Amino acid sequence: MYPRLLELGPLTVYSYGVLLAAAYLLALYLTVRRARQFGLDGDRVLDLGIYIIISALVGAKLLLLVVDFNYFRRQPAELWTLARSGGVFYGGLVLAFLVGLWYMRKHRLPVWTTADAIAPGIALGHVVGRMGCLLAGCCYGKPTTLPWGITFTDAFAATNVGTPLHVALHPTQLYEAGAELLILCGLLAFERRGRRFSGRTFWAYILLYAVSRFAIEFFRGDPRGANFGFSTSQLISLALAPVAVVMLIALARRRPVNPAAAGAPALAPVKRKRGR
Secondary structure, X not given: OOOEEEEXXXXXXXXXXXXXXXXXXXXXXXXXXXXXXXXXXXXXXXXXXXXXXXXXXXXXXXXXXXXXXXHHHHOHHHHHHHHHOOOOHHHHHHHHHHHHHHHHHHOOOOHHHHHHHHHXXXXXXXXXXXXXXXXXXXXOEOEOOOOOOEEOOOHHHHXXXXXXXXXXXXXXXXXXXXXXXXXXXXXXXXXXXXXXXXXXXHHXXXXXXXXXXXXXXXXXXXXXXXXXXXXXXXXXXXHHXXXXXXXXXXXXXXXXXXXXXXXOOOOOOOOOOOOO
């Protein structure tokens, strides 16, 4: 689509970088706002968010290196492209989870309540980030004859990320952005309903994302590693989905806690006006 937004002399502003930065900022904003509603230390959660962003960037690139190891082994000079690649989302998610868990335990933040505050921010950031993928031409789909197929024509996208040109492709970037938007709306809409418990929102996000990502991967056309007929992300989805179900069941059996610690914002106290 538009992999390069602006070219100012020697300086090039890439659409993916701009959208990725916007994704992280929006995710941080929503997370900190929710953290304060949950009665958490907003400044501490902001620091946590920065740690998560850094670890997500590193983890995504590391998993991309693993997935395309044979390619980089044959062409080690191409390792520098990792610096400008978005990487594999699951790699970022897993490393961010581990770093976040370490940070929360170190600073004594309630783990699952904090995770509940963060989960919708991840979904929101992913919606915006996938729009960056669409503009850059990466994470493209397989050829299709469906009327909503999308055709890329920018030669730079083909050179940069291998996007097929002049052929209609499944808009898998939009599939995933749409799925994440539905997940985000679902998490927020049902957060106050049913039996609330710490960890419900986070593990519901993991479950829903694993299911949607597994399905969307069938329409992806870019190289993503393959084992037993499944992509790397599909194998991770197959592993995460049952873990999420087990965690939801286990956490639901815990003794009920107060709303502020049960994965939903606490209601602010009503201020009464003094009579005149």
